[in-house]
Amino acid sequence: MNGARIFLGVSGGIAAYKAAALTSTLVQRGALVDVVMTSEAERFVTPLTFASLTARPVYTSLWDTPERIPHIRLIREADVALVLPATANLIAKLAAGIADDLLTAALLAARIPRILAPAMNETMYEDAATKANLATLRARGYETVDPERGFLAEREFGVGRLAGEERILQALERTLARRRALRGKRVAITAGPTREAFDPVRFLSNASSGATGIELAREAALRGASVTLMLGPTLLEPPAGVDVVRVTTASELYDAALEHAAGADLTIATAAVSDWRPAERSDSKVKKSGEALTVALAPNPDVLAELGRRKGSGFLVGFAAETDHHEKRAREKLRAKHLDAIAVNDVAGERGFGPGHNALVLLWGDEGRRELGVADKTTLAARLLDAVEELMRCS
Ligand code: CTP
Numbered sequence: 001m002n003g004a005r006i007f008l009g010v011s012g013g014i015a016a017y018k019a020a021a022l023t024s025t026l027v028q029r030g031a032l033v034d035v036v037m038t039s040e041a042e043r044f045v046t047p048l049t050f051a052s053l054t055a056r057p058v059y060t061s062l063w064d065t066p067e068r069i070p071h072i073r074l075i076r077e078a079d080v081a082l083v084l085p086a087t088a089n090l091i092a093k094l095a096a097g098i099a100d101d102l103l104t105a106a107l108l109a110a111r112i113p114r115i116l117a118p119a120m121n122e123t124m125y126e127d128a129a130t131k132a133n134l135a136t137l138r139a140r141g142y143e144t145v146d147p148e149r150g151f152l153a154e155r156e157f158g159v160g161r162l163a164g165e166e167r168i169l170q171a172l173e174r175t176l177a178r179r180r181a182l183r184g185k186r187v188a189i190t191a192g193p194t195r196e197a198f199d200p201v202r203f204l205s206n207a208s209s210g211a212t213g214i215e216l217a218r219e220a221a222l223r224g225a226s227v228t229l230m231l232g233p234t235l236l237e238p239p240a241g242v243d244v245v246r247v248t249t250a251s252e253l254y255d256a257a258l259e260h261a262a263g264a265d266l267t268i269a270t271a272a273v274s275d276w277r278p279a280e281r282s283d284s285k286v287k288k289s290g291e292a293l294t295v296a297l298a299p300n301p302d303v304l305a306e307l308g309r310r311k312g313s314g315f316l317v318g319f320a321a322e323t324d325h326h327e328k329r330a331r332e333k334l335r336a337k338h339l340d341a342i343a344v345n346d347v348a349g350e351r352g353f354g355p356g357h358n359a360l361v362l363l364w365g366d367e368g369r370r371e372l373g374v375a376d377k378t379t380l381a382a383r384l385l386d387a388v389e390e391l392m393r394c395s
Contacts, residue, residue, distance in 0.1 A: 081110055083103075204274055343384060
């Protein structure tokens with residue numbers, strides 16, 4: 001916990017007083033805690049309580065600081081965000097993307113891990129709306145420390161009591177350890193489509209957006225790695241804090257990959273490389289003649305296969321875009337390209353290529369298999385790196 005920066009959100013439930021006790025523990029363990037309270041939380045505990053414990057300013061509104069956008073700064077500087085207690089109302093607002101106060105705006109702008117510690121009356125917790133909202137947030141990457149059964153403020157026994165401090169500290173420790181896991185490591189990632197020109201205005205390409213590789217690069221950088229992202233043509237913005245090498249064709253990607261993956265601790269090939277290029281490229285626009293046109297295609301180099309041939313001690317992960325017999329084909333690629341692991345992607349339907357949700361399964365060795373579930377690409381990037389880091393530790 002020493003030196004960790006923790007963004008602590010406090011919303012308006014009676015368990016808010018426990019946030020004060022936790023703050024004291026965190027400060028004693030060397031964490032730097034920035035507290036953001038909702039106005040309802042202020043009815044249970046005062047900002048002065050937290051300001052005294054942290055010896056830092058406490059934030060309660062989007063408007064009461066001279067800074068124009070304090071929510072962005074606060075959440076960007078932190079290593080992890082914890083909301084304790086998370087009320088049913090706050091959970092509903094987060095699930096709907098509402099950002100009408102400093103806390104919800106900061107959480108919506110967060111790229112750091114977010115942990116919710118819900119606490120509320122049992123009936124509210126068991127309500128279908130709360131359950132659905134929590135499921136939505138989990139699928140978007142939020143972690144939850146589920147409440148326990150115990151004595152509730154209504155003088156009833158039930159589920160809804162804030163998780164004990166030990167469980168909350170464990171969740172924080174786990175997340176912080178994950179954030180440091182790639183410190184000092186070099187990570188190389190290929191991403192996006194390639195474009196193979198036929199003439200100055202036409203090219204052969206595919207629907208890849210580069211989102212998977214971009215999210216992996218962002219997540220690896222957040223975990224402390226120095227990251228090189230070799231990125232094909234895409235409108236998506238590469239993440240900050242990452243070295244970006246722009247490429248257009250498969251052979252440019254090949255050259256970049258051989259240079260940047262050499263000596264990398266971890267290489268991940270997410271690029272949807274065009275397997276062929278037009279054998280001839282015309283320097284001027286090809287005119288139509290009304291006749292059918294036959295274009296000869298020449299094979300492109302297989303970037304990942306070459307990285308596999310040259311593989312040293314670095315860990316090599318490929319992706320397999322498949323429309324059928326997914327895992328069987330992916331295992332063949334795992335072996336043929338000498339990979340340490342391969343992530344299987346179903347590209348038969350709408351999933352896979354766009355920035356939206358995706359489903360991934362990670363395969364390694366003869367039988368190693370882990371489902372990473374269906375989630376947005378930011379969440380899947382974090383789950384994939386969790387799994388890969390585990391394999392790297394064991395290899
Ligand atoms: N790959 C690569 N260079 C290529 C083709 C693929 O580096 N010319 C990499 C991709 O980045 C991915 C893996 O190889 O990590 C598998 O890509 P995929 O398109 O699923 O398979 P291919 O090897 O191209 O085989 P096929 O298209 O026949 O399924």
